[in-house]
Every structure is written in structure tokens, then in C-alpha cells.
Amino acid sequence: MATAIGSTEEYNSEINVTPMVDVMLVLLIIFMVVTPLLQQGVSVNLPRDTISPDADADIAKDTSVIIAIPDNNNFYIGKEQYPLNVLGEKIRDKMKDKSPDKRIVYIKSGVEVDYGRVVEAIDAIRKQDIDKIGLIADKRKTGETAPAN
Amino acid sequence: MAMSGGSSSGGATPNINVTPLIDVLLVLLIIFMVITPSKPSRFEAKVPAEPKPEDQTIAKPNPLTLVVAINNADKKITLNNEAAGDVTNTADLTNRLLAIFKDREASGAFREGTNEVEKTLFIKSPRSVKYGEVVKVIDAVKQAGAQPIGLQIDDLTD
Numbered sequence: 001m002a003t004a005i006g007s008t009e010e011y012n013s014e015i016n017v018t019p020m021v022d023v024m025l026v027l028l029i030i031f032m033v034v035t036p037l038l039q040q041g042v043s044v045n046l047p048r049d050t051i052s053p054d055a056d057a058d059i060a061k062d063t064s065v066i067i068a069i070p071d072n073n074n075f076y077i078g079k080e081q082y083p084l085n086v087l088g089e090k091i092r093d094k095m096k097d098k099s100p101d102k103r104i105v106y107i108k109s110g111v112e113v114d115y116g117r118v119v120e121a122i123d124a125i126r127k128q129d130i131d132k133i134g135l136i137a138d139k140r141k142t143g144e145t146a147p148a149n
Numbered sequence: 150m151a152m153s154g155g156s157s158s159g160g161a162t163p164n165i166n167v168t169p170l171i172d173v174l175l176v177l178l179i180i181f182m183v184i185t186p187s188k189p190s191r192f193e194a195k196v197p198a199e200p201k202p203e204d205q206t207i208a209k210p211n212p213l214t215l216v217v218a219i220n221n222a223d224k225k226i227t228l229n230n231e232a233a234g235d236v237t238n239t240a241d242l243t244n245r246l247l248a249i250f251k252d253r254e255a256s257g258a259f260r261e262g263t264n265e266v267e268k269t270l271f272i273k274s275p276r277s278v279k280y281g282e283v284v285k286v287i288d289a290v291k292q293a294g295a296q297p298i299g300l301q302i303d304d305l306t307d
Contacts, residue, residue: 017167024174031181047284052291053190060189069280106191109280116276118283119302126196126302133300134191137284 041078044070045110047137059106059136065094066136067121069109075121087124095128106134192287195299213258213267215249217242217290219282221275221306226286236282239289246270246293270295275306 058064067087068076075082077090095103105125109118122133218227224236234241252258253266260267270290274283287298 014164017171021167021171021174024171024178028174028178028181031178035181035184047281047288050192050284050288052288053192055190057189059191104193111279111281111284113280114276115274115278115280115283116305116307118280119276119300119305122196122300123302126199129198131195131198133194133196135194135284135287136189136191137288139190 041066041108042068042070042076044068044108045112046108047111049140050137051140053135053137053139055139056134058102058104059134063098064104064106065091066106066108067091067125069107069113069117069121071110072113072117084120084124087121088127091125091130092128095130103130104132104134105130106136108136192284192291192298194287195297196302197299211267211269213253213260213269215246215270215295216301217270217272217286219272219274219278219286221278224278224282236285239285242286243289243293246290246295250294268295269297269299271299271301273301273305277307 059066065077070076075084075087077087077094082090091105095105107118107121109121125133216229217233218230219225219236220227226233226235226239226242228242228245231245233245250266250268258267259265260269272283272286272290274286290298
């Protein structure tokens with residue numbers, strides 16, 4: 001055969017890229033599969049570019065209770081939608097085996113939501129004897145220059 | 150060259166040009182790596198316990214507690230009834246609080262029974278204010294170091 005590689009005395013100058021492509025494809029597929037799994041709950045237009053919230057790794061845990069309020073009419077816990085009047089019951093169920101220092105409910109609310117709706121959710125939370133609330137916000141990335149104010 | 154293509158000789162070259170394929174794959178890979186969510190963060194807020202009907206003893210108000218209120222009509226912020234900027238520019242509020250906390254540190258206005266400066270602060274906002282604006286105010290008071298931050302829940306106006 002005229003194209004039989006390596007059989008002639010000349011060196012083959014091409015890199016064999018097949019293993020590299022294999023590895024890339026596998027990595028790509030891993031990221032494609034993992035990315036939707038990392039997104040928890042419903043998507044919400046969070047307050048952006050805030051300066052001082054504390055990072056809290058517990059938010060991403062499966063056991064944490066996050067109430068999402070994407071707009072004025074809906075309350076979600078995780079991915080499930082609940083009417084306001086059963087919110088308290090669901091929170092009690094989910095919080096019942098937590099130690100006292102872990103009794104915090106996170107609120108993930110959109111910026112366009114009326115504060116009154118958030119207050120209604122908070123009211124449902126405190127009826128379960130929980131007095132700590134985490135308001136989830138997007139922290140401004142460090143390194144970006146802050147606008148002068 | 151022995152491999153000089155399939156044009157002159159009879160058989161076609163069996164090599165695929167994979168370079169564009171790798172380019173596209175690398176770009177896709179980078180895109181997916183970048184959109185992987187970053188670490189979440191939150192503001193911690195406290196809410197007062199629900200008032201119980203049998204427990205109507207009047208608690209002594211703490212003179213050191215600060216109240217930040219938002220006015221719905223003109224979006225102005227007041228700190229203990231004194232004007233302190235508005236929602237779009239919260240720097241004034243932050244500076245005032247920093248001055249107050251510094252003053253308290255100098256004069257020894259401590260939380261009862263401890264030697265930490267009293268930095269308790271409550272936020273009161275009408276119900277129709279947008280949540281994003283309330284968070285901006287929380288961000289501003291947090292920058293000044295207020296802790297714990299409380300949200301008033303009862304008796305809010307529309």
C-alpha cells in the first residue's frame with residue numbers, strides 16, 4: 001500500500017490525536033451531565049453584585065431548606081411548588097431532625113418580587129420556631145473593580 | 150512523499166483532519182467548565198419570634214437598637230428617623246453607621262453583659278418595595294458591620 005504509515009524510511013510527522021479526542025469527548029460528556037445536576041431548585045433572578053454576603057457552603061447541600069420565590073405568585077421548596085398555607089408544614093417536616101444550630105431556612109427570592117411576599121414566607125418560617133434566615137445573594141467577584149460611589 | 154494524497158494515486162487517504170473537531174470540543178469543554186456554578190453566599194437575618202397573646206409584658210426598649218426604614222414613595226432611607234440617603238445610593242447609610250459604631254466603641258456603648266459594641270439593627274420596609282432594594286440596604290448595613298440584622302415582620306405598611 002502506498003500510504004502504509006511507518007513502513008517507509010520517512011518519519012510520520014503527524015501526531016496521533018485519537019486518544020486526545022477520546023479524553024476530550026469523555027470530559028465534555030462528564031461536564032454536560034454534571035452541570036444540570038449542580039443546578040438545584042428553580043432558577044431565580046438573584047440580587048447581583050452585592051458586596052458583603054458571607055459564603056455558606058451549606059446552601060448547596062441537599063439537606064438544606066431553600067424557599068425559592070421567582071415571582072410574586074409562586075413559592076417553591078426545592079423544585080416543588082407549594083401554596084403559602086402548606087409552606088409551614090413542609091418546613092417543619094424538613095427541619096425536624098436538625099440540630100438547633102443548623103435551624104436556618106434559606107430564601108432565594110428574585111429582585112422584582114415584592115418585599116411583602118418575602119415577608120409572608122418569613123412569617124411561615126418563624127411560625128415553626130425558626131429565627132434564623134439566610135437571604136441568598138450573588139456576591140460580586142473579587143478582582144473586579146468596584147464602581148466609585 | 151509517499152503520502153501525497155489520493156489525487157495522483159488510486160486510493161483515498163484514510164486520515165480525517167481532526168483539528169477543527171478538537172477546536173470545537175475544547176471550546177465546548179471550556180464553556181461547560183465556566184458555567185459550572187460558583188460558591189453560593191447569603192446574608193443572615195433574624196426575625197423576631199411571633200408575639201404570643203399570653204406574653205404581653207412590655208419589654209424595656211433597648212436605646213441602642215438602630216432601625217433603618219425605607220420610605221415607599223420616594224425610596225428614601227431613614228436611620229432612626231434621620232434621613233440617610235436613598236435606595237440607589239446607600240453609601241451615606243454605610244458611612245453614618247460606621248461613624249455611629251466608631252463613636253460607640255469610643256464611648257463604651259456595649260451590648261448588655263458583654264464587652265462587644267452593640268450593633269443590632271432592624272430593617273423595616275413597606276410590603277410593596279421590591280426585594281432587590283431591601284437586599285441593597287441589607288448589603289449596605291452589613292458593610293458597616295451591623296450584626297445581627299433583624300427584619301421587622303409585623304405591622305408593616307403597604
